[in-house]
Amino acid sequence: MDLKDTVRVIVCGDDSVGKSTLIATLVKGEYIHNMQNVLPPITISHEDYSESLIDVISSTKSDYNEPLTDRRVSKYIPRKTVIIDTSPSDTVNFQKELKRSDVIWLVYSDHYTYERISLHWVPMLRSMGVNLPIVLCANKSDLLDDSTNMKAQTSDEFLPLLNEFKEIEACVRCSAKLNDNVVEAFYLCQRAITHPISPIFDSKEGNLKPSAIAALKRVFFLCDKDLDGYLNFDEFCDLHMKAFDKRATESEYRDVIKNIDRIIYPEPTADGKSRGISEDGFILLNKLYAERGRHETTWGILRSFGYTNSLSLNDKFLYPKIDVNPDSSVELSPTGYRFMVDLFVKFDKDNDGGLNEKELKNLFYPTPGIPKLWKECQFPSSIVCNEYGYVTLQGWLAQWNLTTFLDYKTTLEYLAYLGFDEGNSIKALKITKPRKKRQKQGKIYRQPIYDRNVFNCFLLGGPQSGKTSFLEAFLKGSYSDVYSPTIQPRICAKDIELRGGKQCYLILEELGELEPAILTNKSRLDQCDVICYCYDSSDPTSFQYLIDLREKYQEFLSEIPCVFVALKADLDKQQQRSDVQPETYTNDLLLNSPLHISSAWTTSLNELFIQLVDAATLPSSATAGLEKEPEPFLDENYKHLLLAGGTLSVMTLVSLWIWKSSLQSSR
Numbered sequence: 001m002d003l004k005d006t007v008r009v010i011v012c013g014d015d016s017v018g019k020s021t022l023i024a025t026l027v028k029g030e031y032i033h034n035m036q037n038v039l040p041p042i043t044i045s046h047e048d049y050s051e052s053l054i055d056v057i058s059s060t061k062s063d064y065n066e067p068l069t070d071r072r073v074s075k076y077i078p079r080k081t082v083i084i085d086t087s088p089s090d091t092v093n094f095q096k097e098l099k100r101s102d103v104i105w106l107v108y109s110d111h112y113t114y115e116r117i118s119l120h121w122v123p124m125l126r127s128m129g130v131n132l133p134i135v136l137c138a139n140k141s142d143l144l145d146d147s148t149n150m151k152a153q154t155s156d157e158f159l160p161l162l163n164e165f166k167e168i169e170a171c172v173r174c175s176a177k178l179n180d181n182v183v184e185a186f187y188l189c190q191r192a193i194t195h196p197i198s199p200i201f202d203s204k205e206g207n208l209k210p211s212a213i214a215a216l217k218r219v220f221f222l223c224d225k226d227l228d229g230y231l232n233f234d235e236f237c238d239l240h241m242k243a244f245d246k247r248a249t250e251s252e253y254r255d256v257i258k259n260i261d262r263i264i265y266p267e268p269t270a271d272g273k274s275r276g277i278s279e280d281g282f283i284l285l286n287k288l289y290a291e292r293g294r295h296e297t298t299w300g301i302l303r304s305f306g307y308t309n310s311l312s313l314n315d316k317f318l319y320p321k322i323d324v325n326p327d328s329s330v331e332l333s334p335t336g337y338r339f340m341v342d343l344f345v346k347f348d349k350d351n352d353g354g355l356n357e358k359e360l361k362n363l364f365y366p367t368p369g370i371p372k373l374w375k376e377c378q379f380p381s382s383i384v385c386n387e388y389g390y391v392t393l394q395g396w397l398a399q400w401n402l403t404t405f406l407d408y409k410t411t412l413e414y415l416a417y418l419g420f421d422e423g424n425s426i427k428a429l430k431i432t433k434p435r436k437k438r439q440k441q442g443k444i445y446r447q448p449i450y451d452r453n454v455f456n457c458f459l460l461g462g463p464q465s466g467k468t469s470f471l472e473a474f475l476k477g478s479y480s481d482v483y484s485p486t487i488q489p490r491i492c493a494k495d496i497e498l499r500g501g502k503q504c505y506l507i508l509e510e511l512g513e514l515e516p517a518i519l520t521n522k523s524r525l526d527q528c529d530v531i532c533y534c535y536d537s538s539d540p541t542s543f544q545y546l547i548d549l550r551e552k553y554q555e556f557l558s559e560i561p562c563v564f565v566a567l568k569a570d571l572d573k574q575q576q577r578s579d580v581q582p583e584t585y586t587n588d589l590l591l592n593s594p595l596h597i598s599s600a601w602t603t604s605l606n607e608l609f610i611q612l613v614d615a616a617t618l619p620s621s622a623t624a625g626l627e628k629e630p631e632p633f634l635d636e637n638y639k640h641l642l643l644a645g646g647t648l649s650v651m652t653l654v655s656l657w658i659w660k661s662s663l664q665s666s667r
Contacts, residue, residue: 006080009189010097013088013107014116018139020085021176022107026186031177039085081190095128103133103169103192105185109140114157122165133169133192136161137185142175162203169197195299199311201290208287211311212298218366219305220282222419227346227362230276242421243304260284306416318413322426327434327526330408331454332401336428339420344396354390367417373403373410382492384475394495401505402493404429405454405527437559444559445626446619454505455616456527460515461534462545466567466599467510470534473599474508474609489514496609506609508532519553529616531562532608535582537596538571544578547585561615561622562591565608569596589624 011019020039024032027042083105084097098104106121108114117136125134138157158171169192174181197203200212208216223231223239231239233253240248257274260281277285286298306317324330332340347363348355355363364370370379382402383395391399404411408429415425422428436447459467468490475492489512495505511518518524533550536542546564550557564586566573573596576582583593595611597604615622 005078006082007078007103007190007193008082008084008097008101009103009105009186010084010086010101011105011107012086012094012121014113015088017107017109017113018176019107022137022139022174022182022185023083023085025176025179025182026083030179038087038090041085042083044081044083045079078190078194081186083186098125098128098130098132101132103135103189104130105137105189106134107137107139109138114138117161118164122167125167132167133196133198134165134167135185135188135192136168136171138171138173139176141173141180142178166198191296195296196309197290197293197295199309200295200298200302201287206291208283208290212286212302213283215302215305215307215311216283216286216298217279219301220279221366222305225346227349228275230278231282232276236277239301243300256285257281259288313416318416319409320412320424320426322408322412322429322431324408324431325434327436329432329452329454329527330404330411331430331432331452332397332404332411333428333430335422336400336404336411336415336430337397339415339422339428340397340400341393343418344393352390354386354388354392355396356388356390360391363418366419367414371403371410371414373407374399377402377491382490384494398493398495398505401454402491402507405456405507440620441627443623443626445623446559446561448618448620450617452617453503454507455529455613456507456509457612457616458518458528458531459508459510459534460531460546460549461567462536462542464539465534465536465542465545467534469599470567471508471510473605474506477602488512489518496606496613498610498613504613506613519556522556525556525560528560530612530622531557531560532612533562533564534567535565535576535594536568537566537573537594538568540574540577543576543582543585547578547580558624561619562624563608563611563615563622564591564594566594566596568598569604570598570600590627591622591624 011023013019020035020037021032023039023042024035027044084101086094086097088094104125106117108117122134125132136158162168162171170188172181172185172188174185176182200209201207202209219239220231223235225235225238226232233248233250236253236256237247240246240252257277260277261274263284286301289295289297302311306313308314343363344355347359349359350356360370374382377399379399380389380391380395383398384392385395386392400411411429412425415428420428432452433449435449437444438447439445459470461467471490471492475494490510491507493505493507495503497503533546535546564582566582578585580588586593592611595604595608597608599605620626
C-alpha cells in the first residue's frame with residue numbers, strides 16, 4: 001500500500017543539546033561551526049537523499065537482502081520529509097508545529113538533559129495530548145571518554161526510558177561533530193512512521209501483538225494455496241514477489257527454514273525433509289525480524305496485503321473507487337467468475353460438489369465471516385443446495401451474482417478479504433450500460449437491454465396465492481403443500497437456460513410485509529427489471545387483489561414490464577369474483593394473457609422463467625398500456641411498385657439461370 005507522501009519531523013530538546021547542528025550535519029554531510037540558534041524548516045525529497053542514507057536503508061531493510069531500487073524506495077522512505085527545528089522558549093510556534101508533525105526527534109546531550117526527558121519533556125507532551133512516536137537521540141557521543149563502556153552506558157540510559165514510556169519508538173547515540181549515526185537517527189524518525197514497531201511488537205512482553213499475529217495468520221492462510229498448512233517453495237516465492245517485487249531463491253528459502261528449525265521443529269516428512277514453513281514458523285520468523293529491528297520485512301508483507309499502521313485493512317483496498325451510473329447494474333466479470341469457481345474448487349476438499357459447513361467456515365476464515373447481506377437473504381436457503389443442504393457450485397455463483405446485484409461494495413470488500421490478486425478487485429466486476437427510457441404514445445417505457453446477465457423480478461400477489469411454493473419450485477424443482485405466511489421478505493437466485501442455450505441469472509423477490517414500503521421506493525423499483533403478478537387460479541377471490549394493488553400503486557408500477565401468472569393450474573380453475581376476468585384485464589392492458597402454470601409442472605415453470613427474462617430484456621413487449629408497433633401502411637401505387645420490383649428481380653434471376661445453362665450446353 002502507498003505510504004504517507006510527506007512526513008514532518010519536529011526536533012525537540014533543551015537549549016544547547018545540538019538540535020540545529022544535527023540537522024545541518026544531516027543535510028550538508030559534514031559538521032558546521034557557528035550555527036544559528038533555530039533553522040528554518042528543511043524539506044528533503046527522494047532526490048536529496050545522500051548515499052549514506054541509502055546505505056543505511058539498504059543495511060536495515062530486511063533479512064531477504066533484496067537490492068533497493070528506485071522503484072522500491074517508496075516502500076521504505078516517504079517521498080518528502082520536512083524537518084522542523086524548535087526552540088523551547090518559543091512555545092507558541094512549538095505547539096503549532098507539534099500539531100502538524102508526525103514524529104518527534106527528541107535530543108539530549110548530558111546527564112542533566114537526560115534527566116529532563118523523564119521529568120519534563122515526555123510528561124509535558126502527554127499533558128498536551130500529543131500521541132506521536134518519539135525517537136530519542138543522545139547527541140555529542142564524541143565527548144564520551146571510555147568507548148569500551150559506551151554500549152553498556154547506552155543500554156543503562158535507554159532501557160529505563162524504553163520501559164517507562166511506550167511513546168519512545170527507538171533510541172540512538174550519535175555525534176553531529178563526527179557525523180556519527182546522524183543519518184541513522186534521521187532514518188529511525190522516518191521508520192517510526194513508515195514502519196512503526198509498536199503496532200506489531202510488544203517490547204516488554206518480547207512477543208508479537210495479538211493483532212499482528214492475527215494479520216500474519218490471515219496472510220499465511222491466503223498464501224497457502226494448497227491448504228496443506230505449509231508454505232512450499234512456490235508459495236514462498238509468490239509471497240516474496242508480492243511483498244518485495246522479487247522472486248526468492250531456493251537458498252533463501254532453505255535459510256529461512258533452517259532459522260526456524262533451530263527453534264521449532266516441524267514434523268518431517270517420510271523422507272526426512274521439511275514440508276516447508278508452517279504457520280507457527282511463519283509467525284516465529286516475523287517475531288525474529290521484529291526482535292532484530294528489521295520489522296520493515298514484516299511491514300512489507302502486511303502492506304502488500306492491504307494492512308495499515310493500525311493493522312486494519314485499508315479502505316481503498318477494501319472499497320476501490322468505482323463509478324456506477326444509477327441506471328446501470330453491476331455483475332461479475334469473466335475474471336470474477338473464474339476466481340469464484342477456483343475458490344469453490346479449492347475449498348471443496350472432499351470433492352463432493354458441495355461446500356459443507358466446515359468447508360464454508362474455512363473459506364471465510366480470512367474474512368469477518370459470512371457477509372451480513374447473506375444473512376439478511378437467509379443464506380443458504382436463497383440458492384440451490386444439494387440433498388444434504390451443502391452449497392453447490394451453481395448456488396455459490398448465484399449467491400455472488402445476487403450479492404453483486406444488490407450491493408457490489410460487499411462483493412468488492414470480500415474479494416479483497418478472500419485474496420483476489422489481479423491488482424484491483426474492480427477487474428472482477430462488470431458494469432452494464434445504463435438503462436434508458438423512451439416515450440411513445442404519451443407513455444414512458446424502458447428501452448431494450450442486451451448486455452446484462454442478471455435480472456431482478458418482484459413476485460406480487462395476495463396471501464395464499466402460491467408465491468412461496470413458486471419460489472421453492474424455482475430453487476428445488478419441488479414444492480410443499482404446507483402453508484406458512486410470508487412475513488419477512490424472501491429473495492433467491494438461480495441460473496436459468498434461455499432459448500438457444502444462453503445462460504443468465506434470475507433473482508426472485510417475495511416482498512412480504514415490506515410490500516407497501518418497497519412499492520413506493522423509487523430506487524428499489526428502479527432495480528426491478530420485471531414484475532410477476534401472481535394469483536391463484538383455483539381461488540375466485542385471488543385476482544381482485546392484483547387489480548386493487550395496481551390501482552393503488554399505479555404511478556409507481558406503470559413503467560415496469562410485467563407478466564401475469566395463474567398459479568396452481570393443476571387444480572380446478574375458478575371464475576374470478578372481480579369486475580373483469582384475468583384474460584380480459586390483460587388484453588385491455590395490451591399484455592399477453594396470464595400464463596397458467598403449476599409448481600408441479602416443470603415445463604410450465606421453465607416457460608415462465610424465460611418469459612420473465614424476455615420481458616426484462618425487451619420491456620416494450622410487456623409494458624402495460626403500450627400498444628404494439630402497427631405495420632406500415634402501403635397505398636396501392638406503392639404495392640404495385642413493390643410487385644413490379646419483385647417480378648423484375650425474379651425475371652432477372654431466371655434469365656441469368658437460363659444464360660448459364662445455355663453456356664454449359666454449348667460447351
